[in-house]
Amino acid sequence: MTRNEIGNNCAECINNQNNREGHYGDEPGFCLLRQVLIPEPFWTTCQNFSDRHEPAPTQQQIQGPIYIDSGENPFRSVPVYDWNAYLSSLGYDPGPSQARAVLNMLDELIRSYGLQPEDTTDARGWRILTMEKTIARANVVQWEPGLYFLVIYAPIAELPLNDQRFGPLYRRLLEFNHNGSYGARFAIDERTVHVSLVRPVSQITISDLDANLRMVLTVARNLGDQVRQAVQELVKLDETGSATTQPAQDKE
Numbered sequence: 001m002t003r004n005e006i007g008n009n010c011a012e013c014i015n016n017q018n019n020r021e022g023h024y025g026d027e028p029g030f031c032l033l034r035q036v037l038i039p040e041p042f043w044t045t046c047q048n049f050s051d052r053h054e055p056a057p058t059q060q061q062i063q064g065p066i067y068i069d070s071g072e073n074p075f076r077s078v079p080v081y082d083w084n085a086y087l088s089s090l091g092y093d094p095g096p097s098q099a100r101a102v103l104n105m106l107d108e109l110i111r112s113y114g115l116q117p118e119d120t121t122d123a124r125g126w127r128i129l130t131m132e133k134t135i136a137r138a139n140v141v142q143w144e145p146g147l148y149f150l151v152i153y154a155p156i157a158e159l160p161l162n163d164q165r166f167g168p169l170y171r172r173l174l175e176f177n178h179n180g181s182y183g184a185r186f187a188i189d190e191r192t193v194h195v196s197l198v199r200p201v202s203q204i205t206i207s208d209l210d211a212n213l214r215m216v217l218t219v220a221r222n223l224g225d226q227v228r229q230a231v232q233e234l235v236k237l238d239e240t241g242s243a244t245t246q247p248a249q250d251k252e
Helices: 083-089 094-112 167-178 204-239
Strands: 027-030 036-038 067-069 077-080 128-129 134-144 148-159 185-189 192-200
Touching: 036 083, 036 094, 083 094, 083 185, 094 128, 094 134, 094 148, 094 204, 134 204, 148 204, 167 185, 167 204, 192 204
Parallel strands: none
Antiparallel strands: 027 036, 067 077, 128 134, 134 148, 148 192, 185 192
């Protein structure tokens, strides 16, 4: 069986990220349309095969499943309906592939905002986005081996050093979490109050990313002033006068 017997294969498809980066060959590929790892691109194909740069993967509609070589003679291709299960059967962990897919979609979303990902990404890989004066950061984080999560957070206030009068503030944040923060949440990391959102990377679409980013930025913008006011009230109540506040800081 020669490489051409499968016809239009992933190794020659422009939706394979390797081809867009000039790395042609039989090494594992990554489909920008379906956002999945392709372990054997010469023996894999689908109805979306294209050798043209247009339309872009994000503008295409997925057609049918992915097909692989059945290993039979004469050659026969068979559909695979659960690609992650197929990857697992080959010994591949689908987690890194899913994480890479979400990061690719995040960068594509940033481009749709009229920005360049390289201009909005810090040294740690966090993508930085702004709505008016509110700043949010987004990235994929591996919390433990094999478990990857999309994390979006927006710092909005720095707590005073004296933490003996935080009861009213905690109550206010819990009230916001119950009614007002939608699918996001208020949290305290060390001394910084954040609005944050955490989602498993599996089955996230680019529209999900857009909605989640806008949710965190909107909640931080709409409720941030009330949180900062509650923090200032803590300072006023500090009888010792030792409480101080600082601008909200990003995570390291």
